[in-house]
Amino acid sequence: MERQLLRYHLPKRFSANKLQQLLNTKYQIYQQALPSQTLIFYDTFEWLLWKKGFVCWYFQNQLSLQRRDHFCSPYDLYTLDTLELPSPPEILNIAPSTFAQKVQKIIKARALTPTAEVQFASTLLDCKDSEGKTRLRLQLDTLQSQSQPRHKVKSLIVQPLKGYTTDAHFCQQLLTQNQCEQTSKTLLGEMEAHGLIQPSHYSIKPTFNLTPDLSVHEVISKITSHLLALARLNETGIVNDIDIEFLHDYRVALRKIRSLTTLLKHAFTTEKFNELKTSFGELGKQTNILRDLDVYLNHQADFTQLLPDSLQSGLHILFADFQQARTLEQNKIKKHLKSRNYLKKIKQLETQFQSSASLCHGPLANEPILKVAKERIYRQYHVIRKKSKRITPETPDEYVHDIRIACKKLRYLLEFFADLFPENEITKLVNALKKLQDHLGLFNDLCVQQAFLQDYYHNQLKKAHHPTEEIYQLCLSVGGVIAVLYQKQLQARNKVTNHLSSFIDKDVRQQISHLFSTAEGEKHENTCELQH
Amino acid sequence: MKILASYSIKGGVGKTATSVNLAHLAATHGYRTLLFDLDPQGASSFYFRVRPSEKCKTKFFFSKEKKLQKNIKASDFPYLDILPAKLSFRNFDIMLNYMKKSTTRLHKTLLTLKKEYDLILIDCPPSISLLSENVFNAADKILIPLIPTTLSERTLQQLTTFFSTHGYRNKKLIPFFSMVQSQKKLHKDAMTRLRKQYPHLLETSIPFSADIEKMGVHREPVTAFAKDTTGAQAFMALWEEVESKLACTKKKRALSI
Numbered sequence: 001m002e003r004q005l006l007r008y009h010l011p012k013r014f015s016a017n018k019l020q021q022l023l024n025t026k027y028q029i030y031q032q033a034l035p036s037q038t039l040i041f042y043d044t045f046e047w048l049l050w051k052k053g054f055v056c057w058y059f060q061n062q063l064s065l066q067r068r069d070h071f072c073s074p075y076d077l078y079t080l081d082t083l084e085l086p087s088p089p090e091i092l093n094i095a096p097s098t099f100a101q102k103v104q105k106i107i108k109a110r111a112l113t114p115t116a117e118v119q120f121a122s123t124l125l126d127c128k129d130s131e132g133k134t135r136l137r138l139q140l141d142t143l144q145s146q147s148q149p150r151h152k153v154k155s156l157i158v159q160p161l162k163g164y165t166t167d168a169h170f171c172q173q174l175l176t177q178n179q180c181e182q183t184s185k186t187l188l189g190e191m192e193a194h195g196l197i198q199p200s201h202y203s204i205k206p207t208f209n210l211t212p213d214l215s216v217h218e219v220i221s222k223i224t225s226h227l228l229a230l231a232r233l234n235e236t237g238i239v240n241d242i243d244i245e246f247l248h249d250y251r252v253a254l255r256k257i258r259s260l261t262t263l264l265k266h267a268f269t270t271e272k273f274n275e276l277k278t279s280f281g282e283l284g285k286q287t288n289i290l291r292d293l294d295v296y297l298n299h300q301a302d303f304t305q306l307l308p309d310s311l312q313s314g315l316h317i318l319f320a321d322f323q324q325a326r327t328l329e330q331n332k333i334k335k336h337l338k339s340r341n342y343l344k345k346i347k348q349l350e351t352q353f354q355s356s357a358s359l360c361h362g363p364l365a366n367e368p369i370l371k372v373a374k375e376r377i378y379r380q381y382h383v384i385r386k387k388s389k390r391i392t393p394e395t396p397d398e399y400v401h402d403i404r405i406a407c408k409k410l411r412y413l414l415e416f417f418a419d420l421f422p423e424n425e426i427t428k429l430v431n432a433l434k435k436l437q438d439h440l441g442l443f444n445d446l447c448v449q450q451a452f453l454q455d456y457y458h459n460q461l462k463k464a465h466h467p468t469e470e471i472y473q474l475c476l477s478v479g480g481v482i483a484v485l486y487q488k489q490l491q492a493r494n495k496v497t498n499h500l501s502s503f504i505d506k507d508v509r510q511q512i513s514h515l516f517s518t519a520e521g522e523k524h525e526n527t528c529e530l531q532h
Numbered sequence: 533m534k535i536l537a538s539y540s541i542k543g544g545v546g547k548t549a550t551s552v553n554l555a556h557l558a559a560t561h562g563y564r565t566l567l568f569d570l571d572p573q574g575a576s577s578f579y580f581r582v583r584p585s586e587k588c589k590t591k592f593f594f595s596k597e598k599k600l601q602k603n604i605k606a607s608d609f610p611y612l613d614i615l616p617a618k619l620s621f622r623n624f625d626i627m628l629n630y631m632k633k634s635t636t637r638l639h640k641t642l643l644t645l646k647k648e649y650d651l652i653l654i655d656c657p658p659s660i661s662l663l664s665e666n667v668f669n670a671a672d673k674i675l676i677p678l679i680p681t682t683l684s685e686r687t688l689q690q691l692t693t694f695f696s697t698h699g700y701r702n703k704k705l706i707p708f709f710s711m712v713q714s715q716k717k718l719h720k721d722a723m724t725r726l727r728k729q730y731p732h733l734l735e736t737s738i739p740f741s742a743d744i745e746k747m748g749v750h751r752e753p754v755t756a757f758a759k760d761t762t763g764a765q766a767f768m769a770l771w772e773e774v775e776s777k778l779a780c781t782k783k784k785r786a787l788s789i
């Protein structure tokens with residue numbers, strides 16, 4: 001009983017009445033006009049729903065979720081899920097429900113905000129025969145942007161009914177004769193083509209379109225400008241506190257810039273390099289506390305699971321405290337991002353990196369990027385290899401953290417310069433590295449969290465002159481969490497060691513040599529230990 | 533896919549009224565439904581204003597899946613299609629002949645539609661013939677409308693005996709009271725007697741109602757044009773009982789407009 005829909009693109013002056021006139025000769029037409037109503041689409045900042053093939057909209061006090069290629073009308077009754085909502089909010093915080101679950105599976109810590117708003121009007125035309133049986137259904141949709149009324153879509157759906165194909169043919173002929181064009185586009189496709197919905201291309205992992213002949217300073221300019229722009233795109237989201245990923249992406253972009261300048265530091269004079277390092281370091285540092293609190297609060301449920309019921313009340317106190325601290329910190333960052341000082345500084349950096357020729361006066365500045373990229377990657381891999389070889393169960397945790405940082409640098413190098421090498425080879429390497437990094441990251445998180453909680457606990461004790469019942473409960477719970485985290489840390493370290501040994505094994509090593517070895521790189525391999 | 537038949541040896545007991553309304557209700561509940569009008573008079577098709585395809589050659593009607601598909605027509609209700617079998621009597625004879633060859637022909641033919649429908653409802657003509665045996669084989673459940681009279685008692689008796697003697701499972705039969713006039717003592721007594729004799733009789737009975745009769749004027753199911761009337765409400769209750777007995781499952785998918 002599958003029903004096929006034929007969609008037509010209508011000429012400018014084609015109205016429902018004109019359509020009725022055309023069909024009147026053969027049918028009795030029952031016209032029903034559904035009045036114009038506001039239709040609002042929701043998505044995350046980077047259009048995660050859209051990119052994963054879904055679409056979410058608000059229409060007639062109802063929020064709906066549907067597969068993108070199944071969306072044919074906001075009146076659709078057969079969606080994946082719906083939710084009643086009295087009004088369309090600016091930031092969609094959906095109360096726990098099956099709807100929320102389905103959406104969160106896709107968008108994770110992201111929030112949904114309006115991405116497009118149109119006026120949607122529809123006219124239904126039932127074409128009936130002399131016995132009153134419907135032979136053909138038509139639906140004429142008009143969509144118009146509220147902010148830019150010139151952006152408009154007029155789309156006609158012909159729904160042939162099973163067993164009445166001759167009627168559908170008749171109508172198709174009629175439409176073609178009257179300059180209506182059949183289109184294979186979906187309604188969303190039509191909207192996109194007419195600028196009514198504009199999916200974002202934002203990604204925190206952009207491609208930089210590098211070519212091997214670019215010089216180091218050109219590449220620095222290209223990548224840094226792009227990353228700075230990305231960082232800045234997140235400022236509004238942080239200020240309005242839409243979701244925690246804005247801050248995360250903002251920090252990632254800045255961290256990548258800092259990493260790039262460090263990895264190619266010989267493109268700058270020592271003076272310039274130190275200046276840049278401090279600038280980006282400070283920008284990042286500002287937001288450290290807020291990010292930490294975001295992560296704890298986002299994982300509140302996981303912490304809850306670590307402890308028995310009897311220790312939950314202490315956790316509640318802990319998280320209430322975090323929440324309060326976060327509100328303060330968020331306000332601080334908001335002010336910081338809006339401050340004249342910050343804006344001046346970031347604009348200055350933007351202009352500096354736009355003209356890299358005057359920024360980069362180091363010895364590496366005019367080298368071709370391919371050679372430098374190969375050397376850096378090759379060398380970085382061998383840094384990891386040498387460090388890893390020394391690891392025994394007795395080596396202190398700090399040493400593992402060093403390796404984590406080294407791995408992160410390698411990852412950035414591979415991602416920055418991916419365009420210069422065969423795609424599938426880079427993907428293979430990145431995937432191998434990613435697995436290792438996941439374990440290193442987990443290990444690091446567990447260590448950092450223990451230290452953080454211990455600090456927190458001491459501060460609380462210090463603050464309280466006369467320990468209250470609350471403080472006791474808090475300490476008990478924090479102690480409990482630390483104990484569990486420590487156990488997990490021990491397990492994580494084992495896994496790290498296993499993954500490290502496979503990453504420095506023959507297979508990966510050969511791949512690295514094959515892709516990145518240069519005569520000079522190998523020379524460096526022997527000296528890099530001294531340099532570090 | 534489940535197959536439900538509305539059947540009686542007797543004429544004018546409400547088979548068509550039952551088929552038409554239950555098919556409409558099943559579709560409104562989201563089951564992809566096909567109403568198969570097996571009666572040459574085409575009464576169910578009439579209620580949905582569906583005319584059969586002009587050149588419907590019976591010989592091919594059942595023999596080829598594609599031919600069967602070609603004769604299916606969309607009703608004006610979402611999820612409900614109609615297969616009209618309004619045939620000339622000569623063609624009807626050909627159909628009977630075709631079915632005579634085997635009593636499982638109809639079942640096999642309908643199974644070719646199992647991907648497309650969750651439920652097929654068959655509106656049967658009144659008779660006990662080879663066609664009926666095809667229905668008995670095809671249907672998962674058979675609804676038997678009973679007007680509560682002594683005569684109905686006899687016909688139900690006849691049917692259950694036929695089932696037992698011909699190896700059909702009596703469990704398939706779902707009798708229920710139709711066109712009940714509760715003010716008539718005759719009806720009340722017959723109902724008490726029959727309920728004792730047939731404990732699996734459905735609880736819901738369809739009252740004799742002017743609204744149901746008006747279906748002929750409106751040419752629509754009463755559950756569509758007067759869904760708040762007692763007649764329509766009775767069919768809704770009947771559908772709920774039948775739905776749970778059928779254990780029919782829906783395959784939900786995106787539907788147009």
Ligand SMILES: Nc1ncnc2c1ncn2[C@@H]1O[C@H](COP(=O)(O)OP(=O)(O)OP(=O)(O)O)[C@@H](O)[C@H]1O
Binds near residue numbers: 545
């Ligand atoms: N519950 C009812 N109340 C009043 N009238 C009814 C009811 N059910 C059916 N009718 C009317 O009785 C007549 C016969 O009903 P229906 O066509 O449903 O019976 P049938 O068993 O299908 O008949 P046939 O054997 O001729 O196919 C029709 O005119 C119908 O409108």
Ligand SMILES: [Mg+2]
Binds near residue numbers: 548549571655656657
């Ligand atoms: Mg009938």
